[in-house]
């Protein structure tokens with residue numbers, strides 16, 4: 001009986017180092033100036049409004065809400081139906097209106113009738129996250145957005161684009177869920193790189209490493225992507241696709257993304 005021939009395994013392609021990916025993607029899409037946008041309580045309301053809604057619609061809803069009530073304390077006292085009508089331009093108002101009212105009421109209960117959440121910046125990161133996550137509907141992603149975008153703390157916020165890119169680059173394993181991905185990627189990224197990582201990866205996921213038909217042939221980090229060959233195979237992108245021109249370093253600043261498509265697990 002002839003000896004069995006051992007099948008040669010193809011060597012696994014090493015994944016790009018996370019710092020190198022951030023550097024190249026920042027060169028491609030950046031720079032990403034880190035400027036606080038809203039105070040934490042307003043950011044929190046904005047985050048709820050941005051769930052499952054485009055940036056444009058969530059900004060419209062936020063402007064309409066603040067225009068109608070003036071401040072967050074008035075929103076906390078308002079009837080749900082009035083909040084609902086104010087945010088109807090953003091979609092899912094029936095779900096978001098009671099969520100906003102409940103969350104603001106709960107903050108007032110927990111924080112001595114104040115909606116000033118600036119004290120979170122004085123807390124260790126894990127405690128600040130835990131404080132926010134005790135609020136109804138605030139999971140790791142929303143907590144990360146509030147702490148990172150508003151207070152400049154190195155909290156990771158993983159949305160569906162970042163999650164997909166990180167999986168394809170094998171920065172996280174195939175069985176890692178979104179909750180766990182927050183912890184793993186937060187540990188892997190240097191604190192001062194958390195914001196650029198977030199914006200660079202989300203932009204790459206939206207523009208190049210799309211869920212369907214990623215533009216691997218036009219990917220600046222493709223040389224270090226273990227999924228590239230598979231994605232460019234028969235199940236991958238159409239060879240006839242024409243990559244769109246990419247924005248180069250030094251061009252207009254990428255808008256801050258707000259796309260929390262991954263469901264929060266804490267309700």
Ligand code: SF4
Nearest residue numbers: 209216219222225228
């Ligand atoms: S090579 Fe393809 S799958 Fe890999 S990161 Fe780039 S676009 Fe995504």
